Amino acid sequence: MSSIQVRPATLRDAKAIAEIHVAAWQDAYRGLLPDTTLDSLSVQKRQAFWREAIDLCEPQVMVAHLDNEIMGFVGFDRSRDKGxxxxTGEIWAMYANPVHWDKGVGLALWDAARDGLQEEGCTKVTLWTYLRNERALRFFELAGFKRELGSAKTTEVSGTRIEELRLQRSLV
Structure with a gap:
């Protein structure tokens, strides 16, 4: 049996990344965000976003694949937080296709992002996630991330207020 591989994303990967992004949002955030918001997500808009990100290398984007099927992606770079x-690096986005959850995709992506951030000279990494996103919280806490006290903030997504918090961990 072959194992999950991770490589830098190419422009050809943008559609698969967008499809995974939409599917993962629709599955992971059902019950957190309104169904109308999730059902109206556009693969075409996400594809345009990810094509530009890949083209500009901002963030760096990598894909996990098995037998040439893209299973998930991660975007990472320097932290966008002021100050x-x-x-300090940041995981900007990390999603796996829901059909591949619990199969090691997240770990492969996290390992690649960690290595990439260390190569860039980062000694710490942060990420933002929804407070009620228990699957993501569990994954990142198992990967050594800790919740940053006092980082919780309320954001608005399509008219719905939702709590986010920042997680962080050392890379050294």
Whole structure:
């Protein structure tokens, strides 16, 4: 049996990344965000976003694949949070196709992002996630991330207020 491989994303991957992004949002955030919001997500808009991100390398995007089937993706770069040192990296997005959840895709993506951030000289990494996203919280806490006290904030997504919090961990 072959194992999950991770490689830098190419422009050809943008559609598969967009399809995974939409499917993962629709599955993971059902009950957190309104159904109308989730049902109206556009693969075409996400594809345009990810094509530009891949083209500009902002963030760096990598895909996990098995037998040439893209199973998930991660976007990472320097932290976007104001006031953070240049040695702080951030996971901007990390999603696996729901049909591949619990199969090691997230771990493969996290390992690749960690290595990429370390190569960039980052000594710490952060990410933002929804407070009620228990699957993501469980995954990242098992990967060594800790909740940052006092980081919780309320954001609005399509008219719905939702709590986010920042997680962080050392890379050294």
């Amino acid at each position: 953070t040192p240049s040695t």
